[in-house]
Amino acid sequence: MKLSAITLDCPDPPLLAAFYQQATGLALHPKSDADFAGLTGARGLVIGFQRVDGYRAPTWPTQTVPQQLHLCFTVEEDLAEAEARLLSLGAAKPPGQPQEDRWRVLTDPAGHPFCIVRAAAASG
Known part of the structure; x- marks a missing residue:
């Protein structure tokens, strides 16, 4: 499969x-x-x-409308640079970042949460 x-x-x-x-x-x-x-x-x-x-967008970090899944992406650039680029494309940054030094949780324009993590942090 x-x-x-x-x-x-x-x-x-x-x-x-x-x-x-x-x-x-x-x-x-x-x-x-x-x-x-x-x-x-x-x-x-x-x-x-x-x-x-x-359609009802998921709410994060609350689960009023459950997220059901989220996507994770590794980024080569610094997390702050990647975050700024994604925010300029229409992403949003919800409150309640659990480990902002290791990864960032953002939401896409439809409200789906997704994570970005530095490539080096993802492998070790």
């Missing part, structure tokens, strides 16, 4: 795909449209974004 895709619910798939494309440099999947957009990563892994009517 091989993981082929991870799909996130959201109100605007093209908008969320554009955010993650700018953040990661992954290629837009050729069959992306207004209801489903995807990015193709290493070894064919697709990060997908599907339109959901009545």
Whole structure:
């Protein structure tokens, strides 16, 4: 068995795909449209974004609306530099950073929490 895709619910798939494309440099999947957009990563892994009517963003750090999953990304640059770049692309930084010296929790434009960690910290 091989993981082929991870799909996130959201109100605007093209908008969320554009955010993650700018953040990661992954290629837009050729069959992306207004209801489903995807990015193709290493070894064919697709990060997908599907339109959901009545979408409610997860709340973090509270669990009023559970996050259910989150993505983690390693970054080569300093955490503060990566954070600033992602905030300029439309990410937000929620309060309650558990270990800000080791990783940062941000939210994408649809409210999904995701983490960034320095590549060196991720491996050791």
